[in-house]
Structures are given as structure tokens and as C-alpha cells.
Amino acid sequence: xxxxxxxxxxAIIENLDQFISFVHACSEECGFEGKRAxxxxxxxxxxxxxxxxxxxxxxxxxxxxxCTLNNGKxxxxxxxxxxxxxxxxxxxxxDTTADIGDRAIGxxxxxxxxxxxxxxxxxxxxxINILTIVFLV
Amino acid sequence: xxxxxxxxxxxxxxxxxxRMDATSSPEFEKELGRLIDEGNxxxxxxxxGLDYISSSGLRSVLVTAKxxxxxxxxxxxxxxxxxxxxxxxxxxxxTIIPIHESVEEAMTxx
Numbered sequence: 001x002x003x004x005x006x007x008x009x010x011a012i013i014e015n016l017d018q019f020i021s022f023v024h025a026c027s028e029e030c031g032f033e034g035k036r037a038x039x040x041x042x043x044x045x046x047x048x049x050x051x052x053x054x055x056x057x058x059x060x061x062x063x064x065x066x067c068t069l070n071n072g073k074x075x076x077x078x079x080x081x082x083x084x085x086x087x088x089x090x091x092x093x094x095d096t097t098a099d100i101g102d103r104a105i106g107x108x109x110x111x112x113x114x115x116x117x118x119x120x121x122x123x124x125x126x127x128i129n130i131l132t133i134v135f136l137v
Numbered sequence: 138x139x140x141x142x143x144x145x146x147x148x149x150x151x152x153x154x155x156r157m158d159a160t161s162s163p164e165f166e167k168e169l170g171r172l173i174d175e176g177n178x179x180x181x182x183x184x185x186g187l188d189y190i191s192s193s194g195l196r197s198v199l200v201t202a203k204x205x206x207x208x209x210x211x212x213x214x215x216x217x218x219x220x221x222x223x224x225x226x227x228x229x230x231x232t233i234i235p236i237h238e239s240v241e242e243a244m245t246x247x
Contacts, residue, residue, distance in 0.1 A: 016160050038189060038220050045191045049159045096229030100202055108192035108228055115227050 003030055003069035011063040011081060013052050019065055020045060023077065026067040030075050031137060039116040040075070043133050046109035047079050047088070055083025055129070075135045080128050088131060089114070089122045139186075140168055147247040148179035148213075150240065154186030157194030166197035169212075170204065178210030181243045185216035190224050202234055211235075213243040 007022045009015040020041055027040045044065070051063050066078045093114075094107035113120055119134040138161035141152040149172055157165060169180065180201075202212050215237045217225065225231040237243040 013159060016158070020158075035220055035223075041189070042191055042224070045158055045193075049191075049193065052159075094228075096227075097232070098229075100199075100206055100233045103199060103233060108195060112192055112224075112227065 001030075001069060001072055004066070006064060006066040008062055008064040011048075011052050011056055011061045011083070012059075013049070016045065016048060016052070019048055019063075022065065023067060027075060027135075030067075030069045032075065032135070036135065040077070040135055043113045043117050043135075044077060044079070046113050047131050047133065050086075050088055050109055051079070051081050051083065051129075054086060055081045057084065069137075073137050075137060077133045077135075079131045079133070082128055085124055086129055087122045087124070089120060138162075138164065140165065142168070142172065145181070145244070147244050148181045148211075149177045150181050150183060152183040152186065156189040157187060157197070158189065158191045159193040162191075162193040162197040165194070166200055169197075169201045173201070173204055173208065173210070178205065178208055179247055180205070180210070180212045181240055181247075182212065182214050183216055183240050184214055184218070184221060187218060187221055190221050192228075195224070195228055195230055198234060199230070211247070213237055213246070215240045215243040 005026055023044045024041060027037050055061060061083050063081045068076045070076055088110045091110050093111050094104055117133045118136045121132040123130050138155040138157060143150045205212050213235045216239055217236060
């Protein structure tokens with residue numbers, strides 16, 4: 001089964017729901033359901049919120065999401081933006097053992113992506129940040 | 138996300154249904170902040186109807202918990218769905234925010 005769909009919108013929080021609905025429909029079409037479908041939505045939300053928050057300090061940029069099914073085995077989500085260079089994967093993990101007083105607010109999003117996805121990769125080409133998130137079927 | 142607030146004998150009971158994501162979580166944080174400012178210190182959050190939570194949702198729970206700690210108050214979570222509980226566990230939040238099987242159980246520890 002060949003599958004490839006993409007969606008490109010302005011990188012603002014108001015568009016989160018549209019992106020999530022889009023990836024939900026794509027993952028469903030590729031056979032994901034229940035807990036795994038939710039994991040896909042979670043990874044996508046976390047990636048997008050980082051872009052919405054940090055990619056365009058001046059505002060007004062775009063973010064593109066492309067969903068592909070490779071060889072019927074890999075559901076690949078490629079999220080790209082033309083914002084400032086930002087390797088999300090270079091951030092260190094939050095201390096998940098810290099107690100309430102010491103627990104930092106923030107930092108969990110990237111951690112979740114790494115935890116729930118089967119593979120995550122970052123690259124930057126021609127001034128474009130590309131985050132690739134893979135879920136095995 | 139929908140919030141339903143009830144004043145119970147031992148705590149304010151907040152029933153959350155829907156999703157706590159980056160779009161909806163600020164509303165949770167704002168509402169809990171408002172209730173705390175009104176002088177309420179003990180909260181039980183019924184999450185039976187919560188289908189999804191992201192780091193934004195966890196963030197708003199943590200912000201609320203930190204505020205309450207400063208006022209010697211408490212926030213307890215009850216009736217988490219399996220997928221939501223897993224998010225709390227992966228993040229380590231399950232060890233810093235009390236999680237109970239039911240609202241009744243949460244109320245007994247207050």
C-alpha cells in the first residue's frame with residue numbers, strides 16, 4: 001500500500017488541532033489504533049509545539065508535515081520548518097526523578113518523542129529543519 | 138476539554154473530560170489558579186473522562202501542584218485511564234503527584 005500525504009500551515013498553536021486531526025487520519029489509514037495511534041499524536045504534538053514556540057521568533061513561518069508509509073512497515077512523519085536552527089534531539093533529558101520542588105517545568109516534550117517513537121532523527125538542509133519520526137507498523 | 142467543578146466536603150472535585158493538550162491545558166491551569174486564589178487548598182481531579190494528555194497537560198498539573206505546595210495544599214489525581222497513567226509514569230510524574238484508583242479513595246486520604 002502506497003501512502004503519502006502532507007499538510008502545510010502557519011506555525012501557530014491555533015493550527016495544532018488541524019495537524020493532529022491530519023496525523024490521526026493518516027495513522028488510522030495505515031492501520032494504527034488505540035494506544036499506538038495516541039503515541040503518534042503525542043509525538044506529533046510535542047514536535048509541533050516546539051516549532052510553534054521557538055522556530056520563528058519573529059512569527060509568521062510555516063510548518064509542513066508529511067506522512068508516508070514505507071514498504072508497509074514504517075510510518076514516517078517528516079516535520080519541517082524554515083525557522084532558526086534547532087536540533088531538538090540535542091537537548092538533554094529532564095530529570096524524571098526530581099521531586100516537586102526541584103522539578104523543572106518544561107523539557108518533557110522532546111523526551112516523550114524519543115520514548116514513544118521507534119526512531120527519531122534530525123537534520124538541517126538548505127536552511128530547513130527536518131525532524132523525522134518513525135513508528136513501525 | 139471540559140471542566141466540571143464541585144465543592145465536596147474535603148476538597149474541590151474537578152472532573153476533566155476530553156484532552157489536555159497544548160491548546161486546552163492553559164484553561165485548566167487558569168481555572169485551578171482561580172480556585173486556589175479563592176482560598177481552596179485541597180483538590181481531587183477526576184480524570185476518568187480524560188482520553189489524552191501531553192507534556193503541556195503535565196506542565197499545568199505541575200504548576201498547580203507547586204502553587205499548592207506553597208500554600209500547604211494538595212492535589213490528588215483519580216481514575217486515570219491506562220494511556221494517561223502511562224504518560225505520568227514515563228515522565229516520572231507518578232512519583233510526585235499522588236495518583237488514586239478512584240475519587241473515593243483519594244478523598245479518604247485527605
